[in-house]
Amino acid sequence: IMTDAEMATALDSLATAICDAHFGEDTIYLLGILSRGRPLADRIAQRIESISGTAPRVGSLATTLYRDDIRSGKVTPKLGGSETHFDFDVDGNSIVLVDDVLNSGRTVRAALDEVMDYGRPSRIQLACLIDRGLREVPIQADYLGMSIQTLGSDHVQVKLEELDGENSVVLTQSQ
Numbered sequence: 634i635m636t637d638a639e640m641a642t643a644l645d646s647l648a649t650a651i652c653d654a655h656f657g658e659d660t661i662y663l664l665g666i667l668s669r670g671r672p673l674a675d676r677i678a679q680r681i682e683s684i685s686g687t688a689p690r691v692g693s694l695a696t697t698l699y700r701d702d703i704r705s706g707k708v709t710p711k712l713g714g715s716e717t718h719f720d721f722d723v724d725g726n727s728i729v730l731v732d733d734v735l736n737s738g739r740t741v742r743a744a745l746d747e748v749m750d751y752g753r754p755s756r757i758q759l760a761c762l763i764d765r766g767l768r769e770v771p772i773q774a775d776y777l778g779m780s781i782q783t784l785g786s787d788h789v790q791v792k793l794e795e796l797d798g799e800n801s802v803v804l805t806q807s808q
Contacts, residue, residue: 643778648680692719738772
């Protein structure tokens, strides 16, 4: 549903929209939700720097321990993998969360909880490459690459050069 060129165009649009919304701010702070949100945040940061001349600060969020399905016992956390890492203060700063696919909204809710444990940002926004529209909690993207309609049984896979050797988005429909 998205080619390499279409992904590049979508990321350009996301970066431009973020630049416009944050015009006049000294620094833009991006937090990529692991695992695919971080490479997307890095790509958006490169584009923002080429537009504005200022490099955003970029970090990673590993939301595993903040997920509500962990507390329910439905999922066992895998520890020792990717970890949250950023080297800036969130207090008083405007933070943009970056993720690949917005689905139920629960991962973003977990990311919000985690960010708030580190401090009190002036605002938190969300940038997503793909929105599936299957929300279970009232979360929506402030910056969006593409919106698609899917069934709950469909699978959206974002492939990134850094992780998969190619850039594309593939929709596998349920049988």
